[in-house]
Amino acid sequence: MARLPLEPNDSKALILASQFDCLEEMLIVVSMLSVESIFYVPRDKLEESRTVIKSFSSPEGDHLTLVNVYHASIEFLEKNKTENGNEKAEKNLMKWCKDNFINNRSLKHARDIYNQILENVERMGLKISSCGDDMLPLRRCLAASYFLNAALKHPDGTYRVLANGQIAEIHPTSVLRRSKPECIIFYNLVQTTRNYVHNVTRIDYLWLAELAPQCYALKDN
Structure with a gap:
């Protein structure tokens, strides 16, 4: 690195x-x-x-x-x-x-x-390849890489950051601001009068236990 x-x-x-x-x-x-x-x-x-x-x-x-x-x-x-x-x-x-x-x-x-x-x-000799039109590998890789930035949706539409319990909202500039998927990975969290997560992608919650078992277990959060 x-x-x-x-x-x-x-x-x-x-x-x-x-x-x-x-x-x-x-x-x-x-x-x-x-x-x-x-x-x-x-x-x-x-x-x-x-x-x-x-x-x-x-x-x-x-x-x-x-x-x-x-x-x-x-x-x-x-x-x-x-x-x-x-x-x-x-x-x-x-x-x-x-x-x-x-x-x-x-x-x-x-x-x-x-x-x-x-x-x-x-x-470094890393294998340079593309996933083409299938973006599932990229989404899974994002989950594996930024698993500490995973968040789960609350019934009121806010999100709880799983790693530390912070409550945040998807930033209004995000393409997911309206669809609000159940589980997301975000790139950064910005604190103003509210907490906003920026640069957000939809993931499957079950991926976290698979890709980051050291932090996540298959249990209700």
Whole structure:
């Protein structure tokens, strides 16, 4: 893990991802979460931006939504490079980002981080593979990597963080803010006047006992 200039949990996630055959997707997730917010929502274009952003959304959560954004941007960029060359393609990508309410600077930074981390994991000899369209391995890997950030829904729609009992809500910017699945993994918890969990993905509660038996047992919580 010392070779990866990342937080310990992120390094662990990448190492585990090579075993779950989703390292390519986890590289994207870690890179996108290492930058400022990818989406921006102008107050004067609130409904328009929400509609556009929804086109990238995954019903399984925010991590997978970030993967969708990254894939879409790379597909657009590579197609434009073939047709227009690198410089024009980058300019076109800036317009694409603006049209899709994506922060171009954050996206470019995420691409740079992705390439940097990719070099590191290649030197470490990790197996770089993709789970393709089946995101189940990625969700399971997220559960195995960030199991201390698991939370279970209460009847009132709030969540209890299983590791410490804190009560929190899904942040309003999450794609899961309305569906509110029974069990989630989150990337970070922010305390304001309320506790909010950010960057949330749906998981199966039973995965926790399987993937992190040292912390979770099959019992009611």
